[in-house]
Amino acid sequence: MQTILQHQVWIAFAVTFLAGLATVIGGALVLFFRQPSYRLLSFGLAFSAGAMVYVSLTEILNKSIASFSQAFNPKFGFAFGTFAFLSGVILVLLLDHFIPNPHETIEPNNAAEIEQRQLRRTGLLTLFAITAHNFPEGLATFFATLESPTLGAPLAVAIAIHNIPEGIAIALPVYMATGRRDLALGASFVSALAEPLGAALGYFILAPFMSFSVYGAVFGVIGGVMVFLALDELLPTAKRYAKGHETVYGLVIGMASLALSLVLFKFVS
Numbered sequence: 001m002q003t004i005l006q007h008q009v010w011i012a013f014a015v016t017f018l019a020g021l022a023t024v025i026g027g028a029l030v031l032f033f034r035q036p037s038y039r040l041l042s043f044g045l046a047f048s049a050g051a052m053v054y055v056s057l058t059e060i061l062n063k064s065i066a067s068f069s070q071a072f073n074p075k076f077g078f079a080f081g082t083f084a085f086l087s088g089v090i091l092v093l094l095l096d097h098f099i100p101n102p103h104e105t106i107e108p109n110n111a112a113e114i115e116q117r118q119l120r121r122t123g124l125l126t127l128f129a130i131t132a133h134n135f136p137e138g139l140a141t142f143f144a145t146l147e148s149p150t151l152g153a154p155l156a157v158a159i160a161i162h163n164i165p166e167g168i169a170i171a172l173p174v175y176m177a178t179g180r181r182d183l184a185l186g187a188s189f190v191s192a193l194a195e196p197l198g199a200a201l202g203y204f205i206l207a208p209f210m211s212f213s214v215y216g217a218v219f220g221v222i223g224g225v226m227v228f229l230a231l232d233e234l235l236p237t238a239k240r241y242a243k244g245h246e247t248v249y250g251l252v253i254g255m256a257s258l259a260l261s262l263v264l265f266k267f268v269s
Helices: 003-032 039-072 074-098 108-112 117-146 147-177 180-194 194-209 212-241 245-269
Strands: none
Touching: 003 147, 003 180, 003 194, 039 074, 039 117, 039 147, 039 180, 039 212, 039 245, 074 117, 074 212, 117 147, 117 180, 117 194, 117 212, 147 180, 147 245, 180 194, 194 212, 212 245
């Protein structure tokens, strides 16, 4: 049993690490594609938002309520799951208030008009902000995969998609300020490591105390975090780069894809 659990933990870490590495893909796009397709970027961000909102409200929140219900009873389970979900929203709201997550640096035309010193500062601030926001995402991916690959895999894909433009936001000002590809890629890689690091810290801190109520709290908070990130960061950014209906198409297709993938996973599992 212990061997099976360790195997699941390593799989969860691997999935989280791969989702985080998508940030490096975004950094690499800056170096090889000077003019990224903003319509495709808008669709991808909205797709990710739709997937994250759907899985949070239909699967992750329900996992929280079910865990609390097993620890207490269904009435208290629903109440505690709801409170944990709202706590996740408040948690990221506070994080976003004290450490805003900048996305404007994705636009090369704006960045090109800024002095190199300002670009370096922008790159460092962006790296710090996005890295801070990647910690709860890593925790979400890890615990979702640890609980069930059916739940973790589609969530990891959604997070990986939205990590790509974050990699662009980090690498672009660094590359334009220094002209060095290695520094640009290195900065995006540092941010990518935040997700598995967040998963590791969360696991080693919480592992000794794991119970139905702790699982309920973790999944409730994760659900709130994911919904807030989707609505506050992904959708507004997607709308900024849209030229037509890419945002709503991406949102609907993201939800539909996640829903169908969960249906298929449940049939084959």
